[in-house]
Structures are given as structure tokens and as C-alpha cells.
Amino acid sequence: MEKEMYEVRFHGRGGQGAVTAATILADAAFREGKDVQAFPIFGVERRGAPVAAFMRMDTKPIDLKTQIYEPDSIVVLDPTLLDVIDVTKGLKEGGKIIINSSKKASEFKFGKAKVYTIDATKIAVKHGLGTKTNPIVNTAILGAYSKAVGNVSIEAIEEAIGEKVPRKKEENKKAAREAYEVTRGE
Amino acid sequence: MVKKVIYGNHAVSYGARDARAEVIAAYPITPQTQVVELLSEFCASGELKAKFIKVESEHSAMAACVGASAAGARAFTATSSQGLALMHEMLHWASNARHPIVMANINRAMGPPWNIWTDQNDSISQRDTGWLQFYCSTNQEVYDTTLMTFKICENDKVLLPGMLVLDAFVLSHTSEVVDMPLQEEIDEFLPPYRAKYKLDLDDPRAFGGLMFPDWYYELKYKQHTSMEEALDVIEKVGKEFGDRFGRYYGLVEEYRIEEAEIVLIVSGTIAQTSKEAVDILRKEGMKIGLVRMRTFRPFPKEKIRKIASKVNKMIVIDRNISFGSEGAFFTETKACLYNEKDRPMIFGVIIGLGGRDVTVEDIMKIAKKGKEGKFKVNEINWWGVKL
Amino acid sequence: MKLTIPEEELMYEGTVDCQGCGAGLAMRYALKALGKKTFVVIPACCWSIIAGPFPYSALQVPLYHTAFETAAVVSAGIKAALDMKGIDATVMAWAGDGGTFDIGIQALSAVAERNDDIIYVCYDNEAYMNTGIQRSSATPYKAWTTTTPRKYPKARPKKNIDEILVAHDIPYVATASVAYPEDFIRKMKKAKDIKGTRFIHVLAPCPTGWRSLPEHTIKLARLAVQTNIFPLYEVENGKYKINIKPKNPKPVEEYLKLQGRFRHLTGEDIKEIQEATNKKWKKLLRKEEFF
Numbered sequence: 014m015e016k017e018m019y020e021v022r023f024h025g026r027g028g029q030g031a032v033t034a035a036t037i038l039a040d041a042a043f044r045e046g047k048d049v050q051a052f053p054i055f056g057v058e059r060r061g062a063p064v065a066a067f068m069r070m071d072t073k074p075i076d077l078k079t080q081i082y083e084p085d086s087i088v089v090l091d092p093t094l095l096d097v098i099d100v101t102k103g104l105k106e107g108g109k110i111i112i113n114s115s116k117k118a119s120e121f122k123f124g125k126a127k128v129y130t131i132d133a134t135k136i137a138v139k140h141g142l143g144t145k146t147n148p149i150v151n152t153a154i155l156g157a158y159s160k161a162v163g164n165v166s167i168e169a170i171e172e173a174i175g176e177k178v179p180r181k182k183e184e185n186k187k188a189a190r191e192a193y194e195v196t197r198g199e
Numbered sequence: 200m201v202k203k204v205i206y207g208n209h210a211v212s213y214g215a216r217d218a219r220a221e222v223i224a225a226y227p228i229t230p231q232t233q234v235v236e237l238l239s240e241f242c243a244s245g246e247l248k249a250k251f252i253k254v255e256s257e258h259s260a261m262a263a264c265v266g267a268s269a270a271g272a273r274a275f276t277a278t279s280s281q282g283l284a285l286m287h288e289m290l291h292w293a294s295n296a297r298h299p300i301v302m303a304n305i306n307r308a309m310g311p312p313w314n315i316w317t318d319q320n321d322s323i324s325q326r327d328t329g330w331l332q333f334y335c336s337t338n339q340e341v342y343d344t345t346l347m348t349f350k351i352c353e354n355d356k357v358l359l360p361g362m363l364v365l366d367a368f369v370l371s372h373t374s375e376v377v378d379m380p381l382q383e384e385i386d387e388f389l390p391p392y393r394a395k396y397k398l399d400l401d402d403p404r405a406f407g408g409l410m411f412p413d414w415y416y417e418l419k420y421k422q423h424t425s426m427e428e429a430l431d432v433i434e435k436v437g438k439e440f441g442d443r444f445g446r447y448y449g450l451v452e453e454y455r456i457e458e459a460e461i462v463l464i465v466s467g468t469i470a471q472t473s474k475e476a477v478d479i480l481r482k483e484g485m486k487i488g489l490v491r492m493r494t495f496r497p498f499p500k501e502k503i504r505k506i507a508s509k510v511n512k513m514i515v516i517d518r519n520i521s522f523g524s525e526g527a528f529f530t531e532t533k534a535c536l537y538n539e540k541d542r543p544m545i546f547g548v549i550i551g552l553g554g555r556d557v558t559v560e561d562i563m564k565i566a567k568k569g570k571e572g573k574f575k576v577n578e579i580n581w582w583g584v585k586l
Numbered sequence: 587m588k589l590t591i592p593e594e595e596l597m598y599e600g601t602v603d604c605q606g607c608g609a610g611l612a613m614r615y616a617l618k619a620l621g622k623k624t625f626v627v628i629p630a631c632c633w634s635i636i637a638g639p640f641p642y643s644a645l646q647v648p649l650y651h652t653a654f655e656t657a658a659v660v661s662a663g664i665k666a667a668l669d670m671k672g673i674d675a676t677v678m679a680w681a682g683d684g685g686t687f688d689i690g691i692q693a694l695s696a697v698a699e700r701n702d703d704i705i706y707v708c709y710d711n712e713a714y715m716n717t718g719i720q721r722s723s724a725t726p727y728k729a730w731t732t733t734t735p736r737k738y739p740k741a742r743p744k745k746n747i748d749e750i751l752v753a754h755d756i757p758y759v760a761t762a763s764v765a766y767p768e769d770f771i772r773k774m775k776k777a778k779d780i781k782g783t784r785f786i787h788v789l790a791p792c793p794t795g796w797r798s799l800p801e802h803t804i805k806l807a808r809l810a811v812q813t814n815i816f817p818l819y820e821v822e823n824g825k826y827k828i829n830i831k832p833k834n835p836k837p838v839e840e841y842l843k844l845q846g847r848f849r850h851l852t853g854e855d856i857k858e859i860q861e862a863t864n865k866k867w868k869k870l871l872r873k874e875e876f877f
Contacts, residue, residue, distance in 0.1 A: 036374045040204040043376050049204060050375050055316055055368035055554060076475050078336070078369050078468035079558045176203075221670045222663060250666035254659060255696035262656035262693065266627070266663025269650050272670050274663070292653055398625055398648040398664065400675060405643035407651035409635060 018071040019164060020081045024100050025090035028060045030151035033177065034088065035066035037155055040173035041165045042070040050075055063094055070164075086162055087126075089113060090133070090150050101126060111157050113150050131157035131192050140184040140191075152178065152185040156192030167193040201379045207370035208233035210338040210377050211277055211303040211363075214345025216247045217385045218301075220275035221392075224252040224263030226282060229315050230367045231305045234277040257282035261289035261300075268298035269406060271397035273349065276300070279367065280307035280321045287325065293360045294329025294422065296407055297396070299352035300360040302330075303345065306467065306518075307367040308553040316554020317367035319467065319519035323495075323527045329422055331361035331429055332495040334466040338375040341365050343446055350389050351436050356428040358395070367554065369468040380444050388443055426497045433494060450499035453506070455481060456488030461570050462506060464515040464532055466492040469550070469557045473516070476562035487566055492528055500535035507536050513545045514569040516562075520549050525579050546574035550582040590768050592618040601644045603636045606800025608790030608807060609709045610636055611764045613645075613680065616707060616788075619774030622647060623675040625668075627661045629690060630654040631682035632716045632792075633709070657681040658694040662702035669703075676705060676778055683710040683724035687745050698754035701782040705774075708747065708785070711792035719795040726815075727862065728855050729847045731795070736850040743862065751785040752821050758784040760820035764791070765807035769818055769829055776820075789816045797846020809841040814867040819874070826874040838863050 021038065025031030032053045039051035047070040054065040067081045086109040089100050101110065101123045110126050112118075113133040121128045133153035143149035152174055159167045170193075171186045178185045205213065211234045215223065223242070225235045241247035252263045257278050264274035278286065283304050293300050304322050308314040322332060333348060335341045341363065348361040365371060398406065410418070434449055441447030452470075455477055456462055465473050470491035480487045490506055492499075507513060517526020524530060529547030536542045546569050551557040565582060574580045596617035603610035609632050617624065626649045628634055634651055638644045652660045657679035665677045681690055686708035694706060713731045714720040721731040723745040734740040751759045757780050762770040770788060777784040791806045793799060798806055810816035813836045818829040838860045842848040851859075 036204065039374050043202075043204045048376060050373055051204070052368065052373035055372070057315065075375075076471045077559070078366075078373075078471045080556045222666045224659075224663065224666075248670075250670055252659075252662055252666055252702070253700065255692060255699075259656070259659040259693045259696060262652065262659045263663035263666070265652065265656075266650070266660035266665075267667040268663075269660075270625070270664040270667035270671070272667035274667075288653055289656065398650055400623055400625075400648060400673070403643075403646055403648045405637060405645065405649040405651065408637055408643070408649075409639035411639060414640065 017073060018069065018075070020084045021068040021086050021088060022081060022084040023066040023068070023088045023090065024094050024098070025064055025066070025151070026094070027058045027062045027064050028147070029090050030149055031064050031090055032066040034090065034151035034155055035068040037152070037170065037173045037177045038068045038158065038165060039070065040177055041169035044169045044172055045166065047072060048075045055080070063098055084108065086110065088154055088158055090154055109161055111154060111161050113154055129157060129161040129196060131196050133157065133192060136188050136191050140188040142181060142184055142188060153188040153192040156189035157196040160193050160196035200381060203377055203379065204374045205338065205377050206233055206372055206374055207338045207341050207365050208305070208372065209237050210342040211345055211365070212237035212241065213377070213379055214342045215275045216241050217379065217382060218275070218346050218349045218389055219273065219391070220247070220249050221272040222250045222252065222264065222267035222274045223276065224254050224260045224267070224274070225276045225278065226254050226257045226260050228257070228279050228282040230307060230371045231277050231279045231282070231303070233371070234303060257285040258289060261286040261293060264300045265289060265293050265296065265298055268293070268300050269296065269398050271392070271394035273392040274298070274300045275302070277303040277305070279305035280309055283321045283325060284309065287328065290325055290328035290330060297358040297422075298360055299349070299358055299392070301345065301348045301352060302360070302362045304362050304364050305367050305371045306364050314553045315367065317369055317518070318552045318554065319364070319527070322362065322364050323519040323521070325362070326496060326527065329359060329426070330496060331359060331426070333361065333363045333493055334495060335363060335365045335370065336468050336471045336491060338370060338373070338377050339446065340448070341370060342377050342379060343440060343444070343448065346385060346389055347436050347440055347448065349392070351429060351432050353392050354432045355395060357425055357432050359422070359425055359429065364467070366468045384443065388440065430497050430499060448493065450494045451502050452491040452493060454489040454491065456490065456506060458486055459488030459510055460486040461512040461514065461566065462488045462490050462510050463562070463566065464490050464492060464513055464528060466495070466528060467518060469516060469518060472557060472559055473562045475559045476566060479559070480563060480566055485566065485570060495528070498531050498535065503532055503535050504539060507539065507543050508541060510543050512569055512572070513543050514548060514565060514574070515545060516548045516550055516565065518551045520552065544572070544576065546576065546580060548574070548580045548582050555583070591615070591771055594618060594621070596622065596646045598644050598646065601636050601638065603632065604792070604794045606791070606793040606803040607632070607636070608764045608792060608803050609633060609682070609711060612709045612788045612790050615764070615767050615770050616678070616680070616774050617645065617647065619771040620676050620678060620778055625650070625664055625675060625677045627652055627657050627664065627677065627679045629657040629681050629685040630716070631685050632711070633680060633682070635716065654685055655689040656693055657685055657690055658697040658704070658706055661704040661706070662697050662700075665703050679704055679706045681706070681708055682716070683708060683712060684714045684722045687723045687747050695754065698751060698756050698783045698785070701756060703781055703783070705777050705784045705786065708787045709790040710787060711790045711795060712744070713792070713795050715792050715795040727859060728851055730850065731847070739850065748787055752824070754783070755824065756783040756785060757781070758820070758822055760786050761816065761818050762786055762788040763807045763811055763816065763818060764788065765804045765811065766818060766830070773820060795847070797849070798844055802844055806841065806844055809836065809844070812836045813838045813841045814863050815841055817867065817870055819870065824877060826870070826877050828870060828874050835867070
């Protein structure tokens with residue numbers, strides 16, 4: 014039987030919007046008819062500290078209320094986390110990793126995982142999202158996710174941004190779109 | 200109808216908004232804060248016409264609701280854990296004074312040590328305060344239950360306060376799809392609260408003054424019978440809600456119990472996860488079903504007896520512990536079956552205290568162990584304890 | 587003679603307060619001032635009993651009995667409901683010193699900080715009288731109570747609740763006395779017309795707890811003012827006004843000696859109390875001068 018549930022883990026630092034990213038992605042998938050869940054790591058969030066968030070989607074209603082241990086893909090909002098934590102922990106074989114980085118994907122090696130990179134920081138700054146030292150990259154990286162994974166459309170993500178992002182909705186949509194355009198899918 | 204992907208906490212806020220709560224008094228506590236933040240916004244924007252009293256403690260939150268309800272307003276609050284414990288005195292007050300206040304409690308473990316994650320010891324500790332208690336398992340149910348609780352509690356036969364309960368983080372901070380009916384439809388389901396007894400300038404009376412033993416006892420009798428009447432009201436309101444909005448609720452949710460030889464008795468989000476386990480086990484050929492306990496007070500004794508009469512074994516999974524005794528649902532389940540002729544074997548399992556994750560594998564293993572009769576019968580079975 | 591006190595009685599006769607109870611008298615005056623459109627909230631205190639057992643009520647206005655520490659916030663809750671219902675009325679919390687100075691101060695402080703629209707009256711009999719005369723933080727220095735025996739009378743002065751309320755920047759704080767009904771009623775009426783939190787602190791002698799004669803209640807309440815032990819003043823929007831300034835204040839001893847609770851005082855003690863009273867009075871005069 015083909016597995017229809019799809020699970021994503023987001024890594025970021027407190028204040029970067031990893032939880033919002035998970036929520037936007039869930040909202041977008043919901044717009045395409047999926048049942049969805051998004052949740053933070055059930056912990057105490059502090060600015061700058063590593064945080065994780067999760068998104069679960071399925072074509073069938075989701076009953077599962079557990080944490081996610083074996084995600085299908087992983088999104089890394091802050092490349093400095095790569096040195097601090099094992100971002101690939103539990104990643105399913107053949108899973109995908111989307112990293113916010115100015116480096117090329119080929120410069121990263123995570124077993125059999127397929128790596129995608131996007132300079133979300135640059136895109137965020139360009140669109141006036143956050144500051145240079147504290148860019149809000151969560152919407153840009155979702156554009157990259159859409160292209161790389163392909164199970165949530167960029168249009169749905171744009172709509173979800175309109176719903177879930179409180180300020181600079183248009184700029185955020187543009188950032189997502191730009192990231193989507195420059196990311197090379199499979 | 201609006202469908203949105205929202206936090207469990209926000210499902211509470213939307214529920215209170217759509218129920219047109221008139222007076223809200225609350226004090227922030229993790230993991231409940233989003234409830235009051237969104238309600239503050241609703242009140243500030245005029246989206247909800249209500250007075251929001253930003254009190255200095257949960258004790259005062261409940262006291263303010265008591266005052267508001269006494270004067271005939273629809274009153275609402277939300278809290279969690281330590282906050283609920285601080286309210287304790289006023290929980291009795293609200294119930295004894297027969298105020299149909301509605302409260303959301305986010306199930307969080309009690310300290311020390313500090314722990315912000317989920318278990319039911321906070322709400323279970325308030326079991327004898329005379330509040331109806333509903334345990335939710337999805338954000339949709341949280342929203343729906345907020346609306347239904349007002350209707351149930353304000354019913355003349357009930358006139359008692361009600362608490363809806365949702366798991367910290369697993370629901371409170373988890374975004375899920377929630378379907379919210381149109382306001383006109385909700386207003387039809389839940390008309391404005393017209394208090395039968397209230398503080399009234401035209402009919403000045405004293406409420407709550409000294410009462411001697413000659414009548415106090417009778418009042419307690421009436422409070423209890425109202426609680427029992429609530430059983431029927433809960434089912435009727437759940438049915439009406441279903442007829443109107445397509446989602447039916449009862450005292451318990453029965454899941455695949457047809458021809459079941461063994462059933463799990465579970466509440467809160469563990470029950471949702473357990474459904475997955477039941478599906479897998481059924482596929483494997485085990486005759487297993489699940490009873491999700493929505494209502495803890497009043498306790499649905501008849502329902503449990505009926506279900507118990509058809510099965511060989513019951514496993515009660517509790518995310519709470521009454522120290523020196525056992526899990527609360529376990530105790531209650533056994534107690535209502537004691538005088539039954541044919542009663543199943545019942546095991547009690549304690550799990551997931553302080554927010555430890557409960558997985559499908561856990562439930563499957565518990566079910567298998569129970570089926571094989573390998574649990575202790577007269578003792579607590581601690582699941583996954585590392586000592 | 588022209589009657590300055592409203593004739594209408596909103597309190598029934600035959601209440602169960604002790605002989606010479608200052609608290610009973612205080613309520614009678616307060617309701618005369620506020621009139622029929624008043625909701626009364628009473629926490630645990632002597633008045634929980636005075637108001638009468640089920641099915642009786644001593645009052646001709648709606649009355650809600652509530653838990654000890656909640657008078658202020660239950661009143662705020664009632665007021666919020668009345669606002670939602672469009673009912674224009676006064677809500678009065680009526681609490682003893684225990685429910686105000688001690689267990690109720692948290693909720694009271696919060697109500698005052700939010701400036702919730704209620705009148706809070708503390709009838710102060712200077713100890714937990716309803717439970718049988720245990721010390722409260724309103725009990726005066728060196729007084730006897732059942733928890734401060736004569737050998738170890740209260741070692742600390744009375745808490746200055748009025749200044750605590752003034753510090754909350756509420757529109758109106760006033761002290762009052764059952765010995766000065768015109769002053770008390772004027773203050774209650776004034777409070778009624780102000781929006782926001784209004785705090786009235788009325789000294790209510792308690793013959794049972796003070797170990798005084800019932801017929802001395804008014805005399806004691808008057809002496810408390812005349813000795814400057816309990817000055818009558820009001821603070822309106824931060825502005826102080828002392829209502830009665832005794833030309834030649836009487837020695838505190840005259841007040842103390844009529845009360846059994848001070849029977850054990852030595853000459854030294856009385857001297858100390860006199861000095862403290864003088865000092866406090868001077869401070870109040872200064873406040874009036876500067877604010």
C-alpha cells in the first residue's frame with residue numbers, strides 16, 4: 014500500500030519563524046484538500062535557541078497525535094544549526110533536506126538524502142523581511158520546499174501566507190515565489 | 200461556514216467568540232496564553248462584544264466569572280494546571296451557586312518540578328468540585344465542545360459549570376483544520392443566556408448566605424441529581440449539534456467496538472492515536488475496539504456497563520494518577536461495574552505523565568499484553584517507567 | 587432641626603449583629619446613601635452572619651455572598667455583567683478588615699489598578715471578629731486578641747490600608763466613622779457619583795472584640811477621631827483633605843482606657859502609642875499641605 018501520510022520537520026532558531034513555516038505549509042496543504050497538523054516541538058522556546066517544528070499531512074483524516082520521529086523531509090532555516098545538531102535524525106531513506114544556504118547543494122553530504130539549498134537569507138533581505146542580522150526566512154524557504162518536494166503548490170503556499178502572516182503579506186509571497194523560481198526541482 | 204487551520208488554543212477562543220461570551224476573565228499561563236491573547240484581540244476589535252477583565256490571578260478569574268454569572272451574564276475563562284489548582288475554592292463556589300460558567304482547561308502536569316507538558320492530574324484533581332468535565336481529542340472537538348458546553352450547562356435541568364479539557368501542546372499548540380459554522384446558525388443553536396435566577400434590582404434576594412444543616416443536605420442532593428440529569432442533556436445537545444452541523448457527539452465515542460472482545464478505555468489525544476493502533480490490530484485479526492471517554496463528570500456509568508457487558512477484557516489507559524490509588528478513569532470504570540453479574544477483566548495502565556509521548560506502538564503493545572492477560576490485576580501497570 | 591440623613595431604610599430591623607455593633611450601623615448608613623439601585627457583595631466576615639441565614643436577607647437590595655478574598659473582583663464581575671446588560675447601578679463590596687487588609691488585598695489591589703467601577707467599603711473592626719477575635723493586620727499596636735495574648739500583644743502597628751489604596755491612583759479614597767454619620771453619608775454619596783474604584787474605610791467599633799461596653803460604640807468611634815488615632819480624611823484624585831481637625835486632640839489614653847483589649851498597657855506603652863499617633867497625624871497634615 015502506498016503511504017499517503019507525509020511528515021516534515023523544520024529546524025530553526027527561536028524567533029526565525031520555524032513554527033509559522035510549519036503552520037503555513039499545513040495551511041497550504043489544507044487548501045489542496047489534505048488533512049493537516051502543524052506543531053512546535055513541545056518545549057520552552059527561547060529567542061536564538063534551536064527549535065523544531067513539524068507538519069503532518071495526509072489525504073485521509075489524521076488521527077495520530079504523536080510527535081514525528083521519522084520525517085519524510087527536513088527544512089533547515091538556519092545553516093549554523095548544521096554544526097550544532099543532527100538535523101537528519103530519523104530522516105526516512107531517500108528523504109529530502111532543504112537548507113537555507115548560499116552554498117551549492119553538492120557541498121553538503123547527508124547519506125542518501127537529497128539536498129537542496131536556497132539562499133533564503135538573501136531573498137528575505139531583498140524583500141525587506143526582517144533585518145540583515147535577523148532575516149525572516151520562513152516564507153522564502155517554503156517556496157524552495159514547494160519546488161523541491163512538489164507535494165504542495167506554490168500557489169497554495171502564497172494563499173496560506175496571505176492567511177497566516179500578519180504583516181508584509183505581499184513581500185512574503187514574493188519571497189516565496191522567487192525562491193520557488195530559483196530552486197531546481199527533480 | 201469557515202474552515203481554518205488553527206491552534207487548539209485558538210479553537211477555544213473562536214468557540215468562546217462564537218458562543219458570544221459576555222464576560223471573560225482570565226489570567227495567562229503556559230500553555231493557555233494563546234486563548235486569552237486571541238480573545239483580547241476579539242474584544243479589542245469589537246468582533247466580540249464582551250467585557251474582558253484582565254485579572255491578577257486565576258482565583259480572581261473564577262471569582263469574576265462567578266460575579267458576572269450571578270448577574271446573569273454568559274461567563275468564560277481558560278486556564279491550566281497551577282492556575283486551575285489556584286481556582287479550586289471558586290470552582291466549588293461556581294458549582295454550588297449553580298452558575299453555568301464555561302472554562303477551558305489545558306491539561307498540564309502539576310509542579311514541582313516545573314513541567315508544562317500534558318497530563319490530566321490538574322483537571323482530575325478538581326473532579327469533586329461539581330463541574331462537568333469534557334475531554335477533547337481534536338481541535339474541531341475543542342471548538343464544538345466550547346459551544347456545546349454553554350448549551351448543556353445553561354440548560355435548566357443542569358445549571359452547573361462546565362470544563363472542557365484539551366491536552367497541552369498536543370492540541371493547544373497544534374494547528375489542525377477546524378470547521379466553524381456561520382454565526383446565525385450558531386445563534387440558533389445557542390440563543391442568549393437568560394438566567395433563571397440572578398441578582399435583580401426588581402426582585403432583590405440574597406444568594407449564598409448561611410444555610411443550616413436542615414436544608415444544605417437537600418441542596419447537595421439537587422446538585423447531584425442535576426449532574427445526573429446532565430447525562431441526558433449532554434446526549435441530546437450532542438445530537439442536536441450533529442443534526443445542525445454534521446458532527447455528532449455523545450458521552451463517549453465508540454470506535455470499532457462491534458464484536459470486540461477487548462476494548463481500550465482512553466481519553467484525550469491518546470484516544471486518537473489509539474484509533475490507529477486499533478486499526479492495525481484489527482487488520483492483524485485482534486477483536487479490539489476503543490471507547491473514548493468524552494465525559495468524566497458526570498461519569499457515564501450506564502454506557503460503560505452496556506459496553507462492558509459485551510466484552511471479555513477492558514484496558515483503561517490513564518494519563519493521570521491518584522497517588523496511593525490508581526488512575527481515575529480506571530477507578531471509576533471498575534466502580535460502576537462492581538455489581539454487574541458478568542463483568543470483564545479490567546486492567547489499569549498509567550502512561551504519558553508530564554507529556555511523555557504516547558505512540559501507536561505503545562498502544563499496540565499494551566493491547567497485546569492485555570489480551571494475553573499479562574497485566575497485573577490488582578495493581579497499577581506503569582507503562583515505560585525507567586526505574 | 588433639618589434631617590441630613592435620608593429617612594429611607596434599606597436594611598431591615600432585627601438583624602443578628604452583636605449589641606453595639608458598629609458594622610451593622612455602618613451598613614445602615616451606607617445603604618441610605620447609595621439607595622435602592624445598589625448591588626451588595628459580602629465576603630466571609632461578620633456581615634455574612636448579620637445579613638441573615640437562608641431564606642432571610644437583612645437587606646432590601648440584591649446581595650451576593652462570596653468567598654473571603656473575592657469581594658472586590660466578584661463586584662467587578664457583577665459590574666461587567668451589568669454593563670453588558672445596560673443596567674445602571676452601583677456595585678458595593680462590603681468587607682471586613684480581614685477580607686480587605688489581609689486575604690482580600692490581592693484582588694482588591696488588582697481591581698484598584700484596573701480602576702474597575704465599584705465602591706469598596708471596608709468596615710474595620712480591627713480583628714477577625716467573626717471567628718472570635720484573632721489578630722488581623724488592621725489590629726492596632728499592643729492590642730490584645732485571642733492570637734495576641736496579653737503577654738505578647740500585637741507587636742506591629744496597624745497596616746495603613748488607605749495609603750496603599752491611594753498609591754493605586756484611584757479617584758477616591760476616604761476614611762469614615764459611624765460616629766460621624768453626616769460625613770460618612772456625604773462620602774458615600776460622593777463616591778456613588780464617581781466612576782472607577784472608590785474605597786471607603788469606615789471604623790466600626792466592636793464591643794465584643796474590643797472588650798468595650800455596647801453603649802460606648804459611638805463614643806469610641808468619636809474618640810478615635812478626636813485623639814487622631816483614626817483621622818477622617820479623603821483623597822480625591824490624589825488631593826488630600828482632612829475633614830476633621832481636632833483643635834485640641836484628646837490624649838489617646840481616653841480612647842484606650844475604655845477598651846479591655848488595651849487593659850494590659852503600661853504607661854510606657856501609652857506614651858509610645860501617643861507619640862506614634864502624633865507622628866502619623868503630622869505626616870497626614872503634611873500630605874494635605876503638599877498634595
